[in-house]
Amino acid sequence: MNPMLNAFQTNSANAALFTSHDVAAPRKRPILTVNDLTVSFSGVPVLHGVDLTVDKGEAIGIVGESGCGKSVTWRAVLGLLPKSAEVKGEARLDGFNLAGASQSKLEQVRGGRIAMIFQDPASALNPVHRIGAQITEALRLHRGLTSASARAEARRLLDQVGIPDATSRLNAYPHELSGGQNQRVMIAIALAGEPELLVADEPTTALDATVQAQILLLLKTIQRDTGMGLVMISHDLAAVAAICDRVCVMYAGRIVEAAPTHTLLNAPQHPYTRDLIGAIPPSDGPRVRLTAIPGAPPHGGLPPGCAYAPRCQSADAACAMTGPDMRTISARHVVRCLRVADGTRQ
Amino acid sequence: MTLLQLEKVSRRYPIGNPVFGLRSFLTAVDQVSLEVRKGETTGVVGESGCGKSTTGRLALGLEQADSGHVLFEDKQLAAADTREWRAKRQRMQLVYQDTLAALDRRMTIGDLIAEPLVIHDIGDRASRQQRVLDLLYAVGLSEHHRALYPHQLSGGQRQRVVLARALAPSPSLLVCDEPVSALDVSVQAQIVNLLVDLQQELGLGILFISHDLRVVRHVSDRIVVMYLGQVVEHGRADTVIDQPMHPYTQALVSAMPKLPGGFDHYLPLPGEPPSPTERPSGCPFHPRCHLAKDICRQTQPELLPLGPERRVSCHLVSNP
Numbered sequence: 001m002n003p004m005l006n007a008f009q010t011n012s013a014n015a016a017l018f019t020s021h022d023v024a025a026p027r028k029r030p031i032l033t034v035n036d037l038t039v040s041f042s043g044v045p046v047l048h049g050v051d052l053t054v055d056k057g058e059a060i061g062i063v064g065e066s067g068c069g070k071s072v073t074w075r076a077v078l079g080l081l082p083k084s085a086e087v088k089g090e091a092r093l094d095g096f097n098l099a100g101a102s103q104s105k106l107e108q109v110r111g112g113r114i115a116m117i118f119q120d121p122a123s124a125l126n127p128v129h130r131i132g133a134q135i136t137e138a139l140r141l142h143r144g145l146t147s148a149s150a151r152a153e154a155r156r157l158l159d160q161v162g163i164p165d166a167t168s169r170l171n172a173y174p175h176e177l178s179g180g181q182n183q184r185v186m187i188a189i190a191l192a193g194e195p196e197l198l199v200a201d202e203p204t205t206a207l208d209a210t211v212q213a214q215i216l217l218l219l220k221t222i223q224r225d226t227g228m229g230l231v232m233i234s235h236d237l238a239a240v241a242a243i244c245d246r247v248c249v250m251y252a253g254r255i256v257e258a259a260p261t262h263t264l265l266n267a268p269q270h271p272y273t274r275d276l277i278g279a280i281p282p283s284d285g286p287r288v289r290l291t292a293i294p295g296a297p298p299h300g301g302l303p304p305g306c307a308y309a310p311r312c313q314s315a316d317a318a319c320a321m322t323g324p325d326m327r328t329i330s331a332r333h334v335v336r337c338l339r340v341a342d343g344t345r346q
Numbered sequence: 347m348t349l350l351q352l353e354k355v356s357r358r359y360p361i362g363n364p365v366f367g368l369r370s371f372l373t374a375v376d377q378v379s380l381e382v383r384k385g386e387t388t389g390v391v392g393e394s395g396c397g398k399s400t401t402g403r404l405a406l407g408l409e410q411a412d413s414g415h416v417l418f419e420d421k422q423l424a425a426a427d428t429r430e431w432r433a434k435r436q437r438m439q440l441v442y443q444d445t446l447a448a449l450d451r452r453m454t455i456g457d458l459i460a461e462p463l464v465i466h467d468i469g470d471r472a473s474r475q476q477r478v479l480d481l482l483y484a485v486g487l488s489e490h491h492r493a494l495y496p497h498q499l500s501g502g503q504r505q506r507v508v509l510a511r512a513l514a515p516s517p518s519l520l521v522c523d524e525p526v527s528a529l530d531v532s533v534q535a536q537i538v539n540l541l542v543d544l545q546q547e548l549g550l551g552i553l554f555i556s557h558d559l560r561v562v563r564h565v566s567d568r569i570v571v572m573y574l575g576q577v578v579e580h581g582r583a584d585t586v587i588d589q590p591m592h593p594y595t596q597a598l599v600s601a602m603p604k605l606p607g608g609f610d611h612y613l614p615l616p617g618e619p620p621s622p623t624e625r626p627s628g629c630p631f632h633p634r635c636h637l638a639k640d641i642c643r644q645t646q647p648e649l650l651p652l653g654p655e656r657r658v659s660c661h662l663v664s665n666p
């Protein structure tokens with residue numbers, strides 16, 4: 001039987017793994033803690049203080065409209081921003097502050113303890129090198145594996161990411177593979193360093209619908225099997241919610257709501273989260289009018305008060321004056337909205 | 347009333363190098379039949395390369411079919427660039443995906459919207475000015491935007507301009523090719539609502555092409571599912587999405603994460619859509635189909651009617 005078919009039948013057998021209901025598991029130890037992270041580019045602030053944690057083995061999603069700072073947050077954590085970026089705050093990986101660490105320190109962490117994959121796999125891979133060489137290079141760099149043991153491990157990784165006929169595929173060049181297969185190769189390279197945390201920035205945005213589902217479920221399976229943490233950045237809330245335990249909603253360079261997926265979908269508190277959910281056409285049930293959020297997110301400078309006020313249907317006079325603080329409303333549910341803080345919203 | 351009808355329309359493109367005698371053809375659109383009625387929307391879905399955009403261009407006469415017929419307002423569409431075609435073209439407009447490149451960046455928004463009026467020689471200067479203003483408001487922009495240039499607008503605003511341009515010559519049919527795919531979901535909702543409202547107001551027929559099943563379900567009255575250039579399933583939007591019959595449609599629907607619910611109804615589908623240059627024998631879907639039997643590898647299934655307005659192309663559905 002086709003090994004890939006096999007892999008996906010295994011997935012379907014584990015279908016219960018992929019429901020979006022939260023398991024009432026005790027909290028694990030945080031592996032990454034981000035505190036008051038701010039970023040400006042040539043003096044223009046784009047991140048205004050991001051706080052979040054990722055627990056060991058947890059899958060968290062980062063959603064929000066384009067430009068809200070999803071990618072910048074994680075590029076700042078990994079030290080991948082250009083020199084024009086001014087980064088402040090902390091990103092602690094077991095007590096070690098990544099924000100502001102030297103490039104040589106960061107190089108040890110990147111690809112090793114934290115790996116990252118991006119939207120466009122074809123451009124992230126080197127077009128003139130065979131994929132086998134690219135995987136074994138990562139194995140040499142991060143695990144010191146060479147020659148036969150590296151090749152054996154590369155084969156195992158290709159198997160793990162669902163590429164059939166791994167032995168012959170090692171000799172292929174990126175252009176000989178499809179978009180989905182290249183993304184699988186990127187995942188294999190990311191896994192080469194046995195990371196504790198995998199950050200995936202819009203990993204399926206460029207892929208076809210059926211391939212997108214394959215890759216999302218592959219990431220979820222690997223995350224469950226290896227116990228690594230997963231950060232899934234996407235503008236697609238439905239995709240994120242399908243595979244993440246917890247979701248952080250970003251708006252204008254801040255997290256405005258974060259909650260376990262089930263809570264966020266069923267009892268969203270921030271007006272922006274509610275609007276985002278209402279804007280998505282439902283996949284079943286009656287067709288209702290979509291929530292069209294008026295206007296666009298702010299560019300550069302923020303309006304005074306709450307950044308969402310100009311577009312918020314619940315805004316009142318106070319919202320235009322006072323910026324809301326983050327408020328904890330239940331165990332893992334935080335919201336940044338004045339109306340929630342004063343109890344007017346439930 | 348049927349506005350647009352495609353009857354077994356096919357389009358092939360030459361590939362390979364004729365000098366070396368390697369000339370062969372890929373069939374981008376293969377015997378596609380569909381219709382768009384006045385005031386209704388027909389959605390076309392399928393993965394990249396399945397022939398959606400080519401179908402749209404064939405519908406507009408921007409491309410000539412190798413076989414089959416395109417009927418618009420009950421008449422066969424004249425060949426492109428004839429006077430007859432231009433007269434018809436005024437009544438059928440394309441709404442494409444906004445890219446900055448698609449709108450001439452040296453023209454103001456007002457001139458961009460007026461351009462189709464000038465091309466089709468509609469009205470005089472003063473009446474065109476008024477029409478541009480009406481159109482700006484119709485698509486949710488204002489007089490203030492008239493003097494701006496494309497790069498001064500957001501993506502969502504530019505998509506409104508693209509829509510206003512298409513509406514300028516008062517078409518009866520819009521062919522929308524991925525009109526919201528490049529937009530954030532918040533802005534996508536603005537444009538989708540706008541399209542639905544304008545359709546109701548103006549009685550437009552819409553051919554809505556998109557790879558996004560959610561959006562297609564939301565806007566469509568009927569849906570055509572394409573795979574490798576062919577229609578594999580056709581029917582009322584609710585039935586096609588809620589009770590898909592073709593194994594490919596079933597997989598496509600299950601690959602759309604539910605909110606909430608995620609992938610709890612996921613049906614595994616291996617592999618990726620093949621290129622039309624490597625068209626499998628028999629049923630084009632058979633290499634990925636978990637139900638494939640010998641007959642599927644040998645014989646191409648026909649698109650057969652299965653109940654009112656429902657057509658499915660699958661051996662096992664027609665002969666269970």
Ligand SMILES: Nc1ncnc2c1ncn2[C@@H]1O[C@H](COP(=O)(O)OP(=O)(O)OP(=O)(O)O)[C@@H](O)[C@H]1O
Pocket residue numbers: 359360373374392393394395396397398399400401557621622
């Ligand atoms: N002018 C052309 N010459 C040669 N091949 C073409 C041409 N136009 C389209 N094709 C091929 O025809 C097939 C269908 O293309 P089409 O653009 O209709 O796909 P699509 O369904 O719109 O895909 P997408 O979702 O990526 O927009 C593809 O294989 C494409 O490469």
Ligand SMILES: Nc1ncnc2c1ncn2[C@@H]1O[C@H](COP(=O)(O)OP(=O)(O)O)[C@@H](O)[C@H]1O
Pocket residue numbers: 041046064065066067068069070071072073082084300
């Ligand atoms: N290298 C850069 N130089 C200047 N501005 C940048 C740079 N990268 C990102 N930005 C700005 O930072 C903001 C957040 O961007 P980003 O994190 O990429 O958004 P997204 O949420 O879509 O991933 C945007 O306003 C973007 O224009």
Ligand code: SF4
Pocket residue numbers: 270271272306307308309310312313314315316319324336337338339340
């Ligand atoms: S603080 Fe006010 S403007 Fe901001 S989200 Fe809450 S209600 Fe809306």
Ligand code: SF4
Pocket residue numbers: 592593594629630631632633635636637638639642647659660661662663
């Ligand atoms: S005809 Fe056969 S291969 Fe094609 S979809 Fe039906 S069962 Fe699958």
Ligand SMILES: [Mg+2]
Pocket residue numbers: 070071072201
């Ligand atoms: Mg981004």
Ligand SMILES: [Mg+2]
Pocket residue numbers: 398399400523
């Ligand atoms: Mg297309």
